[in-house]
Amino acid sequence: MIAHAETTPPARHPLVSFILRWVLTTNHKEIGTLYLCLSFTLFLIAGAMAMIFRAELAQPGLQFITADFYNQMLTLHGLIMVFGAVMPAFVGLANWMIPMMIGAPDMALPRLNNFSFWILPFAFFLLLSSLFMEGGAPNFGWTLYAPLSTTYGPPSTDFLIFGIHLMGISSILGAINIIVTIFNLRAPGMTLMKMPLFVWTWLVTAFLLIMAMPVLAGVVTMMLTDRHFGTSFFEASGGGDPLIFQHVFWFFGHPEVYIMILPGFGIASQIIPTFARKPLFGYASMVYATVAIAGLSFVVWGHHMFATGMPLAAELFFMYATMLIAVPTGVKVFNWVATMWRGSMTFETPMLFAIGFVVMFTIGGFSGLMLAITPADFQYHDTFFVVAHLHYVLYPGAIFATMGAVYYWLPKWTGNMYDERLGKIHFWSAVIGLNLTFFPMHFVGLAGMPRRIVDYALPYAGLNLFTTLGAWMLGLTQLLFLYIVIKTIRGGEKATDQVWESAEGLEWTVPSPAPHHTFDTPPRVE
Amino acid sequence: MGSNSSESGATFALPEGFQDFTRDWSADKQTFQVPWGKAMMWIFLLSDTFIFACFLTSYMNVRMSTRVPWPNPSEVFALSFGGDPIPLILIAIMTFILITSSGTMALAVNYGYRQDRAKTAALMFITAAFGATFVGMQAFEWVKLIVEEGVRPWGNPMGAAQFGSSFFMITGFHGAHVSIGVIYLSVVALKVLKGDYEASGNYEIVEITGLYWHFVDLVWVFIFAFFYLW
Numbered sequence: 001m002i003a004h005a006e007t008t009p010p011a012r013h014p015l016v017s018f019i020l021r022w023v024l025t026t027n028h029k030e031i032g033t034l035y036l037c038l039s040f041t042l043f044l045i046a047g048a049m050a051m052i053f054r055a056e057l058a059q060p061g062l063q064f065i066t067a068d069f070y071n072q073m074l075t076l077h078g079l080i081m082v083f084g085a086v087m088p089a090f091v092g093l094a095n096w097m098i099p100m101m102i103g104a105p106d107m108a109l110p111r112l113n114n115f116s117f118w119i120l121p122f123a124f125f126l127l128l129s130s131l132f133m134e135g136g137a138p139n140f141g142w143t144l145y146a147p148l149s150t151t152y153g154p155p156s157t158d159f160l161i162f163g164i165h166l167m168g169i170s171s172i173l174g175a176i177n178i179i180v181t182i183f184n185l186r187a188p189g190m191t192l193m194k195m196p197l198f199v200w201t202w203l204v205t206a207f208l209l210i211m212a213m214p215v216l217a218g219v220v221t222m223m224l225t226d227r228h229f230g231t232s233f234f235e236a237s238g239g240g241d242p243l244i245f246q247h248v249f250w251f252f253g254h255p256e257v258y259i260m261i262l263p264g265f266g267i268a269s270q271i272i273p274t275f276a277r278k279p280l281f282g283y284a285s286m287v288y289a290t291v292a293i294a295g296l297s298f299v300v301w302g303h304h305m306f307a308t309g310m311p312l313a314a315e316l317f318f319m320y321a322t323m324l325i326a327v328p329t330g331v332k333v334f335n336w337v338a339t340m341w342r343g344s345m346t347f348e349t350p351m352l353f354a355i356g357f358v359v360m361f362t363i364g365g366f367s368g369l370m371l372a373i374t375p376a377d378f379q380y381h382d383t384f385f386v387v388a389h390l391h392y393v394l395y396p397g398a399i400f401a402t403m404g405a406v407y408y409w410l411p412k413w414t415g416n417m418y419d420e421r422l423g424k425i426h427f428w429s430a431v432i433g434l435n436l437t438f439f440p441m442h443f444v445g446l447a448g449m450p451r452r453i454v455d456y457a458l459p460y461a462g463l464n465l466f467t468t469l470g471a472w473m474l475g476l477t478q479l480l481f482l483y484i485v486i487k488t489i490r491g492g493e494k495a496t497d498q499v500w501e502s503a504e505g506l507e508w509t510v511p512s513p514a515p516h517h518t519f520d521t522p523p524r525v526e
Numbered sequence: 527m528g529s530n531s532s533e534s535g536a537t538f539a540l541p542e543g544f545q546d547f548t549r550d551w552s553a554d555k556q557t558f559q560v561p562w563g564k565a566m567m568w569i570f571l572l573s574d575t576f577i578f579a580c581f582l583t584s585y586m587n588v589r590m591s592t593r594v595p596w597p598n599p600s601e602v603f604a605l606s607f608g609g610d611p612i613p614l615i616l617i618a619i620m621t622f623i624l625i626t627s628s629g630t631m632a633l634a635v636n637y638g639y640r641q642d643r644a645k646t647a648a649l650m651f652i653t654a655a656f657g658a659t660f661v662g663m664q665a666f667e668w669v670k671l672i673v674e675e676g677v678r679p680w681g682n683p684m685g686a687a688q689f690g691s692s693f694f695m696i697t698g699f700h701g702a703h704v705s706i707g708v709i710y711l712s713v714v715a716l717k718v719l720k721g722d723y724e725a726s727g728n729y730e731i732v733e734i735t736g737l738y739w740h741f742v743d744l745v746w747v748f749i750f751a752f753f754y755l756w
Contacts, residue, residue: 109562109566172570175569176566176570180565180566180569184560184561184562210569210576212576213573214573214574214577214580215576215579217577218577218580218584219584221695222581225691225695229679229680229694230678230680230681230691231680231688231691231694232691233588233688233691233695238687238688239593239686239687239688240588240591240688241587241588241591244583244584244588244591247587248583248584251580
């Protein structure tokens, strides 16, 4: 065994060894970085798609792109934002932070970790390559409704299906890894009810992934057999039922919504106490609320389908169950506010993003309640009001939380402080852009403008121009974020180990930048 | 921290089982005394449950929504040995074999923990052989349905087209699970026989393999009940 210490490693070209280092790495920090880079790249790509269709929607009529290309952009924007931008970003943060927060030396299964990352670039290569194929990319919306995706889907739909299979495998393996790490690698004394909330929310999220992703894999497999093997699960002419597609899809789809938001809750619960200089208000109730939200998320899928003609009893059940979710979510919002109440608050960039998250997520939550009311939903369904709602929940919920987390932990990762002034500019331009983009959508939606359509009636024109201008502002702002991050990596004011004055947790006990290996001997948590 | 015990006990008395539960969950370091490998297998099986549930639910949905009569399983799956056709006889034998294999698997786990290499490996090979027999009989059943009765994923002479869709989808997916299980069992059995686990004395992998195998068995019980008996 000692023998191979004597063999000198073969001399490699620096570029080769650089690539091999990142391809073969099993270090949780490096894999975390890879996830975050991939996620941001895809975020920019999917964002650019939104820029394209927003440019088209600036005025009524067709100016720049065809209706079919509009549909393709819409579909890919949704799919890539969900599976490419938000989920990998959270997994990247989990990789970086969970071992450091629970005092573990690494993830429980480092090689599996490497594998689950490196599947992803290929999955998105499959998905994006569909743009260059005969017949174009998938054009039926990210919800893949049958029979649009089965009978009428372009040939490239199969690439989408296999892409989704790969993403599913990656997510399930990643989730297994995270659960096992949290259950088995906590430092002595780190009991479950002492874990930082980011870890708790990720634990719950991982269980959601385990239970939701297989259902998506199952439903796209049935899509595949419907397309090619003559089955007719969703084919009404063959005796199948297109509605079962929606039921199964949303059985995945609703937990997926919480997969994209729960880690954001965790991040807000880390950032707010630090800058309010008070411990988190109601830690235990936060944990229970997270678990309650996750449990409820499996019994509310029907609220996406009110307009499909469900039995009255089902409509009532889904309506009440959906409204019930507002209770644990409300507990969380009140806890964050109570944490800030009479705290000695300062407003560094992470805190700004966290507060922006709380405020705007609450707006999205309220419009969600409006949509949950079945009779009202008949009016709102498939209008821009739904678009406004989901973007108010996801943009502040997932993207702002992730960006806040990056500002919060970047000094720990790189050893350098980011540029506070630029960070604040980034935040404020993002907030203005976001509200300019999505707030007018409420109005055009209530006025009846349908979503997913390339053209619209003249009365909606003014507000849509606002939306487009806001969208471009919001999109360009993210380039500033890229600049800030690169600038911080390259240098800047040195960060202390503690970084933030009153931040608590094991991650602040290790040096900045965090060394390649942390916690060779487990720390003792009191 | 002198009042440590009163901290976890709420002011109202919880039932005894709950007290243990809370103690476990708020305990130091590990919630469950479960090693990584086993935890991973359990979590994986949870996800697998959902994918089978997805297929079975879709099957039940098409079965209820179809306007054409569903083929009668007792007739479709009947087999005759010279005389009158006996309903479901092949499936009954297959089920019997698979359930038996669960028994041999449980024995293998038991011998594994006693570190009896030869018996563990032998029992695992027997389990794998039962599994292979099951897959073989399933292949026979598929051939019979496809060649003799003309069942296709897109239709069949007996009734609703979804019969073929669901049948091939569900039993195919399950059969793939059994086939993978046979390979998995054989690999682990070989490693047991070679003494790969002697150094650590840790035969947990046998139990982990067993978890997978029992799961595949359990799923078959559901398929049997919902597809063949309904």
